[in-house]
Amino acid sequence: MARRDDEQADSLFDTQAEEAERANAPLAVRMRPRGLDEVVGQEHLLGPGTPLRQLVERDTAMSLLLWGPPGTGKTTLAYVVSQATRRRFVEISAVSDGIKQVRAAIDQAKTELGMRGRQTVMFVDEVHRFNKAQQDALLPAVENRWVSFIGATTENPFFSVISPLLSRSLLLTLEPLGDDQLRAVIRRALADERGLAGVTSLTGPAEDHLVRLAGGDARRALTYLEAASYVATAGEPIDVDILEKAVDRAAVRYDREGDQHYDVISAFIKSIRGSDVDAALHYLARMIEAGEDPRFIARRLIVHASEDVGMADPTALQTATAAAHAVEFVGLPEARINLAQAVIHLSLAPKSNAVVRAIGEASADVRRGLVGPVPAHLRDAHYKGAQKLDHGKGYKYAHDFPGGVAEQQYAPDVVAGQEYYHPTKHGMESRFSEVVERLRAVLRGTRQD
Secondary structure, eight states: OHHHHHHHHHHHHHHHHHHHHHHHSOHHHHTOOSSGGGOOSOHHHHSTTOHHHHHHHTTOOOOEEEEOOTTSSHHHHHHHHHHHTTOEEEEEETTTOOHHHHHHHHHHHHHHHHHHOOOEEEEEETGGGSOHHHHHTTHHHHHTTSSEEEEEESSOHHHHSOHHHHHTSEEEEOOOOOHHHHHHHHHHHHHSTTTTTTSOOBOHHHHHHHHHHHTTOHHHHHHHHHHHHHHSOTTOOBOHHHHHHHHTOOOOOOOTTSHHHHHHHHHHHHHHHTTOHHHHHHHHHHHHHTTOOHHHHHHHHHHHIIIIIGGGSTHHHHHHHHHHHHHHHTOTTTHHHHHHHHHHHHHHSOOOOHHHHHHHHHHHHHHTTOOOOOOGGGSOOOSTTTGGGTTTTTOOOGGGSGGGOOSOOOSOGGGTTOOOOOOOSSTTHHHHHHHHHHHHHHHTTOOOO
């Protein structure tokens, strides 16, 4: 009887300790969803019939790799999976733990499985930080299903996770939360008993600013909200001023749907076009700090690279495209560096609008109806009966001629001799100016040796 009383006392003590630990936990931890239905966002992974939901509902042994930007719910999903399937949850950080901790966790999981029949979810955060030997140590547990392995990474797993572990895991890609989803997370934390329990509120402008600051990161949103709740006095709603004091970030007056959006991006592009690198960097920073979609900025840089730099520096397009890829692979805040590099390159590059003028003039002729028939010698001659129509007759194969260029008409008669591309003397385009002149002379038979 005394033993039973001791066990009940220990259980009560453990429960009280757990409640005290939860009460002192950060808001983002306290508001961690208790089931799949409470998870905000990631509908493509959690909808009816999706692989993840099927695995959870069928309580199947699984190995998952969760790939996505910070704050998209990787840790949350791992925790929810363990709760929904009633499995032990063991978290390992690849930043601070090594092979010793991994092997100890695997041994404990094997003991739990053998003695109690209880599965363990082993969550490895930042798994890409493990080297090859450390990732290899996970393979026996994954292969033999001693654990349900869930790895989280912000890096491309095809480059950062070893192939054997990648091939044994279901790869799930998480997306940044949208504005409406962030608002749902914030409002739930304000009202929920586990969160702020209605003791404070958030003004509309402050909520807008918090969403911008979060940048698709739910954990950041809740961290900032909690900090602001400490600054606000009892019963006082959290406004923009309080939020600015709490997170030391001034609100950038910027409406992604209003005039500021168009004015700032216009000034941004015109500053690059005008070669004012400092002004361009100012507007870039302004957009990033205001929470502008970095993919939108990257797309504008790609367009600008051809529209205003073009052949004066052909590498500008490569740099802009590389920055866009960096935004997709890395995400903010790190990708701001890649965007800044592209902005500096484009700002300092020699400028030419010859490319956009060329396609504009060609399109104008087409719209005016100057679309004559393709010259017979250029038409497709590979099908049966084409020769009877003289298709391909007289065509000169360019590689059979000196320099790989033959005197020959390529354009329809209605635009023969029309010149659309007018290269400038700026940067590398000055070289292309000479090339174009020589090529046109050969093609038209006007070259003078």
